[in-house]
Amino acid sequence: MVGTLITFEGIDGSGKSTQLRLLANFLRSQGGEVLVTREPGGTPVGLRLRAALLDAQEQVDPLTELLVFAADRAQHVRRVLRPALEVGQIVLSDRYADATKAYQGAGRGFSAELISEIVQLATEGLIPDLTLLFDLSVTESSARTRRRLAGRQKGDRLDSEDPEFHTRVREAYLGLAGKEPERFRIVTTKGSAEETHERVKEIVVPFLEARGQIVSREPAAAGSRQTQPL
Ligand code: TYD
Helix, strand or coil: CCCEEEEEEECCCCCHHHHHHHHHHHHHHCCCCEEEEECCCCCHHHHHHHHHHHCCCCCCCHHHHHHHHHHHHHHHHHHHHHHHHHCCCEEEEECCHHHHHHHHHHHCCCCHHHHHHHHHHHHCCCCCCEEEEEECCHHHHHHHHHHHHHCCCCCCCCCCCCHHHHHHHHHHHHHHHHHCCCCEEEEECCCCHHHHHHHHHHHHHHHHHHCCCCCCCCCCCHHHCCCCCC
């Protein structure tokens, strides 16, 4: 049986991780076999790479950064993603290869050719079935990140990049989505998490139903809800 790989992408503070959790809970409630994972850090060795990569105190050279994200991905693809897909699971990954194209490509300035060679090497050609791009302006997402930093969660090295960096990353993501409209869906995250979750369900539920991965037990779209009889 072949599973489905859905990746969640977007700039820091775009709200993708919250949406991933909400969708995973919903799909499980519908009987879906869901695996939640992430990059960097989706494997035990990946967790150690993640700690090194995101350490706010560490000066990480951009080339090192590119190669370590790729190493994390190689481990993730071979040890987690492929085995889960082979047994037919619905895999939700918080970031994948598009993040390297956006952050290390547009953000750090590595050439598209080099990035695509390294992505190919690490992924062995594994392409997501669906990619949700959570989009929000850099001003709004930075405000969210600042609020998060003011709370319990610590910021990481990439959170603290300047707004121009995040603007380049956002534009690169939108450019990738424009080039592969079949694979990407852009989801605006203005408004409440619940409203965004409804939009996500409207995209994902029919997609998974068409692949035979879930049989919906409740209407996905607000618009398709039964109205009260008069
Ligand atoms: P993420 O776990 O999404 O951050 P958080 O949950 O703290 O919001 O990603 C961590 C950071 O790693 C994020 O700033 C994006 C960056 N990143 C890259 O630069 N390249 C990559 O290939 C990946 C997967 C992530």
